[in-house]
Amino acid sequence: MTDLPKKDKLIYLDNNATTPLDPEVADKMCWFLREHFGNPSSIYPIGRAVKEIINQARENVAKALGAQRSEVFFTASGTESDNWALRGVLDTSPEKREVITSTIEHPAVLNQAKYLEKKGIKVSYVPVDNYGVIDLDFLRAAITPQTALISIMYANNEIGTIQPIETVVAIAREHGVLVHSDAVQAFGKIRFDVEKLSVDFLSVSAHKIYGPKGVGALYVRKGIDICPFIHGGRQERGIRAGTENTIGIVGFGEAARVLMDHGRKDQEKIEKLADSLKRGIEERIPKVIFNGHPEKRVKNTLNVAFPGLEAEAILLALATKGISVSTGSACSSESEEISPVLLSIGLRPEIARSCIRISLGRFNTEDDIQTVVRELPGIISKLRQISAFDPDE
Numbered sequence: 001m002t003d004l005p006k007k008d009k010l011i012y013l014d015n016n017a018t019t020p021l022d023p024e025v026a027d028k029m030c031w032f033l034r035e036h037f038g039n040p041s042s043i044y045p046i047g048r049a050v051k052e053i054i055n056q057a058r059e060n061v062a063k064a065l066g067a068q069r070s071e072v073f074f075t076a077s078g079t080e081s082d083n084w085a086l087r088g089v090l091d092t093s094p095e096k097r098e099v100i101t102s103t104i105e106h107p108a109v110l111n112q113a114k115y116l117e118k119k120g121i122k123v124s125y126v127p128v129d130n131y132g133v134i135d136l137d138f139l140r141a142a143i144t145p146q147t148a149l150i151s152i153m154y155a156n157n158e159i160g161t162i163q164p165i166e167t168v169v170a171i172a173r174e175h176g177v178l179v180h181s182d183a184v185q186a187f188g189k190i191r192f193d194v195e196k197l198s199v200d201f202l203s204v205s206a207h208k209i210y211g212p213k214g215v216g217a218l219y220v221r222k223g224i225d226i227c228p229f230i231h232g233g234r235q236e237r238g239i240r241a242g243t244e245n246t247i248g249i250v251g252f253g254e255a256a257r258v259l260m261d262h263g264r265k266d267q268e269k270i271e272k273l274a275d276s277l278k279r280g281i282e283e284r285i286p287k288v289i290f291n292g293h294p295e296k297r298v299k300n301t302l303n304v305a306f307p308g309l310e311a312e313a314i315l316l317a318l319a320t321k322g323i324s325v326s327t328g329s330a331c332s333s334e335s336e337e338i339s340p341v342l343l344s345i346g347l348r349p350e351i352a353r354s355c356i357r358i359s360l361g362r363f364n365t366e367d368d369i370q371t372v373v374r375e376l377p378g379i380i381s382k383l384r385q386i387s388a389f390d391p392d393e
């Protein structure tokens with residue numbers, strides 16, 4: 001087994017990959033595991049008790065989203081929610097054979113879109129500007145009477161840029177097209193309300209909000225039809241079959257409750273820490289480039305290029321100091337492929353390869369930031385000496 005750094009020595013700055021389980025969530029899950037084993041579909045008391053607990057969790061997730069309880073369907077992940085939205089809508093309206101998405105979506109949308117293309121669906125990919133904001137004119141022009149769905153992510157996982165979802169919805173409404181948003185990275189990082197956003201479908205995932213892994217949800221606006229993605233029993237009101245991941249759902253519900261309790265305070269703290277980290281890097285390291293929109297960005301996310309270097313070398317050097325960051329989205333970190341998101345915002349491949357993503361979360365402290373600001377300049381300067389990069393050139 002890999003030797004792990006001691007937990008109190010670990011500086012975890014990869015909260016967009018996943019978040020640590022909140023202790024309150026862990027307590028609730030342990031209580032549930034000890035006290036309840038019933039199948040929520042059983043009609044005798046131990047089954048009914050679990051059904052009630054699940055419905056409470058659904059209520060919490062719905063409240064945190066600004067939705068009604070009946071609009072929230074639990075899934076196995078954000079990935080499943082994204083896949084379901086795209087496929088489910090096309091299956092519901094087989095006469096419409098086109099989908100619009102963007103070039104910087106998570107693989108959960110992009111790879112589903114590629115799969116749909118193989119099945120004969122036409123997919124239009126909306127490009128983005130240098131900040132990662134979608135081209136609304138392109139979007140407008142791409143809509144045809146054949147368009148079944150527009151799927152645009154809310155906040156990008158790699159660079160943090162927030163998309164103008166309200167405008168996307170307004171454009172879609174003019175043409176009677178449905179809208180899905182992958183809000184996996186927005187949920188818990190910015191305040192929003194599905195009712196006001198007016199989207200038809202929205203994906204979220206528990207492990208990005210200090211809940212457990214392997215559980216997500218799809219918001220489906222009341223009155224909108226969607227074909228099941230998984231066929232089987234009557235769970236989730238007959239549109240997402242399979243005995244529920246009860247423990248995961250309980251954790252998700254508690255994570256949503258904790259989020260409503262102190263999410264705003266967390267965000268203020270995280271924003272201050274992220275600003276201080278950004279300043280520290282800018283002041284102490286020459287020739288760095290921050291990616292993503294300077295303002296319209298989830299503030300916990302800093303994506304920074306260190307020209308002349310390979311991100312992997314920086315990541316490994318930081319890891320020896322107990323600091324965890326990432327080179328991009330967790331799903332692609334083992335592949336050699338250059339991040340399509342960074343290429344989409346116009347970075348040259350060698351610059352894209354030099355980018356690390358630092359993402360802060362609820363449990364980071366001022367000490368964590370000070371340590372990074374102390375250690376990183378030395379690491380970069382040493383690596384740049386080795387690579388013979390001259391920052392003054």
Ligand code: PLP
Pocket residue numbers: 016017076077078079080082106108153155156157182183184185205206214215216329330
């Ligand atoms: N969408 C975005 C924007 C993400 O960042 C992620 C995970 O990193 C996902 C979808 C997939 O969520 P999950 O890990 O729950 O499958």
